[in-house]
Amino acid sequence: MPVTINYQSPIKPIETSGSFCLQWLLVTLLGFVASLFWIEIGERPDIGIIEGIIGGTIIGFAQWLVLRRHLSAAWWWIIVSFLGWGVMGLSSFGVIGWFAPRTMRLFPRLVYGVVDGATLGLILGMAQWWVLRQYVSKAWGWIFANSLYWSISLAVGWIVGGLLRRFTQMFLSEVLGLGVTWMLVAGLTGISLIRLLRSLEKGGKVSR
Secondary structure, three states, rough: OOOEEEEOOOOOOOOHHHHHHHHHHHHHHHHHHOOOOOOOOHHHOOOOHHHHHHHHHHHHHHHHHHOOOOOOOOOOOHHHHHHHHHHHOOOOOOOOOHHHOOOOOOOHHHHHHHHHHHHHHHHHHHHHHHHOOOOOOOOOHHHHHHHHHHHHHHHHHHHHHHHHHHHHHOOOHHHHHHHHHHHHHHHHHHHHHHHHHHHHOOOOOOEE
C-alpha cells in the first residue's frame, strides 16, 4: 500500500543564489584550512581513520553552519560527513581530500584524480544523500553530481599542485593544489544544493 510522505520545508528560504554559494564556498574552504591544524598533508599510507574522522567532522560542522538555516535537521550532515570520511580513512582507499599523489607526472595525476575523485564523491554523495532524501524527492541526483564534481575537482587540484611543485620544489604546493580542489568542489556542490533547496521551497511529496 503506497504511503505518501510530505517532505519538510526549509527553515529559511534562499534569498539569492549568489549569497548561498559564497557562504558555502567560504565555510568549506575555512573548514579545510582549519583541518590543517590537526591533519598534515601527506601520502595515502600516512593518513588514516583518525584523520578522516577529524577532517570529516570539521568540514561537516563548517557546512552545517550554512545548512542549519535551511534544513531543520541539518546536524545530521555533521554525522554523515565524519562517518563517510572515517570509512574512507579506515579502508585502503584513504582520506583523499588531504593527501597528494606520490608521482610528479601530470598524466597519472589526471587519470587517478578522475577515478579516485569519482569514487570519493560517490561515497560522500551516498552518505549525504541520506540527509537530503528526508527533504527532497529527487535527492538521488546528488550522488551522481557529487561523484562528477569530485572527479573534476581532484584532477584539477592534483595537476595544479604538481605544476606548482615542479616550479617551486616545495611540498607546500600540494596544499595549494588541494585548496583548489576544495574550492572547486564547494562551488559546484553549492550550485547543486541551491537547486535542491529551491525545489524544496516549492514543496513536494513522494509515494513509496
